[in-house]
Amino acid sequence: MKKIVAALASTLLVTTVFAQTATTDADKAQVKANHEKAEAQATANKKKTEAQHDAAKAQASANEDKASAQADANKEAAKVARATTPEQASDARGDAAKAQAKANKKKHAAQSKADSKKQDAAKDANVAQAKADKEKVEAQSDANKAAADAKVDAAKK
Secondary structure, eight states: OHHHHHHHHHHHHHHHHHHHHHHHHHHHHHHHHHHHHHHHHHHHHHHHHHHHHHHHHHHHHHHHHHHHHHHHHHHHHHHHHHOOSHHHHHHHHHHHHHHHHHHHHHHHHHHHHHHHHHHHHHHHHHHHHHHHHHHHHHHHHHHHHHHHHHHHHHHHO
16 A cells, blocks of 8 residues: 555656646746747837838938928029019019929928838838737747647656
C-alpha cells in the first residue's frame, strides 16, 4: 500500500512538474508575443508620426507658396492706386486681374500638391498600422500555438 501511495505521489509530482513547465513555456511564448506586438505597434506609430510630419511640411510649403503668390498679386493691385491717368489705371487693373488669376492658379496648384502629399501620408500610416496589426495577430497566433503544444505535451506525460 505504501508503495502504491508513493508511486501515485511520484506520478502526481512528475505530472505537476510537467504542467508547470508547460505553463512556463506558454508564458514565455506569450511574453515573446507581447514584445513582438509592442514592437510592431511602436514601428507603426513611428511611421504614422513621420507621415503626419510629412503632411504638415507639405501644408506649410503650400501655405508659403500661396502667400507668395498672393503677395505678387497684391503688388500688381497696388499699382492701380498709383496710376495717375485713366489709361494707366485701366492697364494696372488688367495687370492686377491677370496677376490675381495667376496667383489663384498657383495657390490651387500648391494646395493640390499638399493634399496629394497628405493623402500619401495617410495611406502610408494606414499601411504601417495594417502591417503592425498583421504582425500582432501572427505573434499572438504563435503564442497560442505554443500554449496549445505545451498543454498537449503536458497531457501526454
